[in-house]
Amino acid sequence: MGVFDESASLLVVAALAFFWLGMLGLLWRRSLIGMLVGVLFGWLSVTLAAIGFVGFQHDASGAAGGAVFVLCAALVCALQVALGLAIVVARIARHGTLDAQNASLLEG
């Protein structure tokens, strides 16, 4: 995990921008599939921030902790996408639409 300090600074700033893009996707898109793309960018921002902050850590334990955090975040991303797609499929089966405007209740 030998990220240079200058690169780490850029990665942290890019992580903030990716977070904004993820929120933009969640707010702007009406399709549930499109909102999942926004969730993906939000997750990317978290992992980018973790990798960037690991760049400031110059001891082995800090770098290892950051790598473990990235692995855990990846697992959470896989789980949330699996659950999100399951919800999407359930809504398609029951309502026949991907429009998030009509999805304010979680009763299927």
Added chain:
Amino acid sequence: MGSLALALGVALAAAFASIVVGRNLTRSIAAGAISIGALAFALIGSGAGFAGFFVVTVAALVLATIQLFGWMLVDVDRDHLPPTDRATSIARSLAFLLLGGGLVLLVATALDRGVFTPIGGSLTLATASQIGELLFGPWRDLATLSGIAIAATMLASLMLLRGDEQGR
């Protein structure tokens, strides 16, 4: 350094395109793939190592899964969704502009105070206690402002959905 900034710029531009071309799923997924590819160049070029490779691989797999389900569930040329009404578009625009403004303030303040550069000869900035001291010390007001902005964004989204529910 320059190539890293260029790759990150391409990744951000492609991600933005992926969000705003939402009426066409294929173009949105293609832009997302370009974004992840540029991010791969940035991460591997910056020496992120295994973590960077792992992140890019998982992101590509997740995007492929979303693409697969999207092609199964929707018409890829258009999402069959009616256009968003003007009031909702304005409210959403204000919400994400508020959030973006808060993040820009955060970055600008961080750059002004030199937070992203080593302070006082110490290169270990990002310990948990130091981040806590930063957010509850000199950054207290800014952290509160960002929290309020994020909460307002979430609340606006929920209220919009609730309003649509009542309007049906």
